[in-house]
Amino acid sequence: MQDKNERRTNRERSETTRAVLIDAARKLFIERGYAETATPDIVAAAGVTRGALYHHFEDKKALFAAVAEAEAEAVAAETEGAVLDGMRPREALIKGGEAYLAALAQPGRTRLLLLDGPAVLGRAGMDEIDNRHGTRSLRGGIVFVVQAGGLPRDLPIEAMTQLLASAYDRAALAIETGGDADAYRAALAMLIDGLAALCG
Known part of the structure; x- marks a missing residue:
């Protein structure tokens, strides 16, 4: 014992x-x-x-990868935590996106995950981390909205996930350098609504 x-x-x-x-x-x-x-x-x-x-x-790079993994996991948890049971599909997708931007706005996260991450680990290495956390959450949100009829049934899920993830990352980088956060949130909501209109 x-x-x-x-x-x-x-x-x-x-x-x-x-x-x-x-x-x-x-x-x-x-x-x-x-x-x-x-x-x-x-x-x-x-x-x-x-x-x-x-x-x-093994080395500093391996330690950095562990830091990036922990931060990406935290961002995904904060994003998913903003999506409440009973939310309408469109609202859930937009609220999740807004929560992602808020999570990235915490000091240092944008630099760590969107700038240093790809530079240190390579795009493929950072994509692996993203696919376990934020990208996985976004993909799940898109699938949920498609299944609920809020986005076209023939939407190419993987391609749309990558494009929307890039749009949110670009918005986070712009906000980090002083861009109008409200304008970026509104533009992203319009983008999602534009896709939803294809169902009409």
């Missing part, structure tokens, strides 16, 4: 160290950017040894 408790304690300690490293790295990547953040700075901020960092992550 003691060995079992000891193993559990070791696992919990390991998970805690990993979480501390991800949190420290996130703060530094946001503050300085990926290129200007050195692993000794991450180790110092996390209060762990260099060996602990390399026990959990």
